[in-house]
Amino acid sequence: MSELYIRVAEDENEEPMEIPSEDDGTVLLSSVAAQFPGACGLRYRNPESQCMRGVRLLEGVLHAPENDWGNLVYVVNYPKDNKRKMEEIDAASAVKIKRGFQKTSDLIVLGLPWKTTEQDLKDYFTTFGEVIMVQVKRDAKTGNSKGFGFVRFTDYETQTKVIAQRHMIDGRWCDCKLPNSKACPDEPMRSRKIFVGRCTEDMTTDELRQYFMQYGEVTDVFIPKPFRAFAFVTFADDQVAQALCGEDLIIKGVSVHISNAEPKHNNSRQMMDRGRFGAGGFSQGYGSNRGGSLWSLLSLIVFYQL
DNA sequence: GTTGAGCGTT
Numbered sequence: 001m002s003e004l005y006i007r008v009a010e011d012e013n014e015e016p017m018e019i020p021s022e023d024d025g026t027v028l029l030s031s032v033a034a035q036f037p038g039a040c041g042l043r044y045r046n047p048e049s050q051c052m053r054g055v056r057l058l059e060g061v062l063h064a065p066e067n068d069w070g071n072l073v074y075v076v077n078y079p080k081d082n083k084r085k086m087e088e089i090d091a092a093s094a095v096k097i098k099r100g101f102q103k104t105s106d107l108i109v110l111g112l113p114w115k116t117t118e119q120d121l122k123d124y125f126t127t128f129g130e131v132i133m134v135q136v137k138r139d140a141k142t143g144n145s146k147g148f149g150f151v152r153f154t155d156y157e158t159q160t161k162v163i164a165q166r167h168m169i170d171g172r173w174c175d176c177k178l179p180n181s182k183a184c185p186d187e188p189m190r191s192r193k194i195f196v197g198r199c200t201e202d203m204t205t206d207e208l209r210q211y212f213m214q215y216g217e218v219t220d221v222f223i224p225k226p227f228r229a230f231a232f233v234t235f236a237d238d239q240v241a242q243a244l245c246g247e248d249l250i251i252k253g254v255s256v257h258i259s260n261a262e263p264k265h266n267n268s269r270q271m272m273d274r275g276r277f278g279a280g281g282f283s284q285g286y287g288s289n290r291g292g293s294l295w296s297l298l299s300l301i302v303f304y305q306l
Numbered sequence: 307g308t309t310g311a312g313c314g315t316t
Contacts, residue, residue, distance in 0.1 A: 180313055
């Protein structure tokens, strides 16, 4: 029994590879995965029905159909609809795939000369790739350029290239960036800021800073005035902030509750915060306080910056 | 009739 092998292939038409079975006639999924990284199971074509059939898998052990592997060629299963070999799904190709589907977005063009027209912009940017749209923002009354505009390309590759460099347009260096309104559209917002509930009035920003320093670099402490019994603490590292969420910490003998600082829903320019990706203005819902209280009212009335 | 870091009237 110890010399029994079963034939396994990436695909029905691929050349099979022999995978060793165990003494009891089963085959370990790990044995399959050793040759086909990322494999999560096996299937085979049932000679009678001509349908594909799954091989029974229990706790990492593959069991022969009808207690006999026979002379069939078994085909490797990969997770979900990923038919590719897992080893091909490295970070680089994942990025490539993602970029293939990446949609373009408007880019803001900063630093335009006053005289630059939309035709000028189109002429310039067309040298990089097909242009869908150009705009020069102007004063409604005077019609004077505000010195910035927008451009959109057909291809994401073009957009990437354009963002990556500075642009000499009509004698001035201009920058193309993702507008704040579009910043990090698909990045999950991992806040570096926490909400500190149940603060007492005697807690100062310095004391909070001193206290939270033990967890990581603190970049900001904000205590709303007048006193509202909560504060915001921002860390340099979002992981530190996230790790603290849900904790009850004792500061000056008082139990404070840490939760996530929720994004503000205003259009403040503070949305840029000091984050790397333009994420970040936050205020806070009312944590564990339930509605109907003074808290809800206060929280609804005022939205503090930072 | 000016300006020079920013963030898009319809």
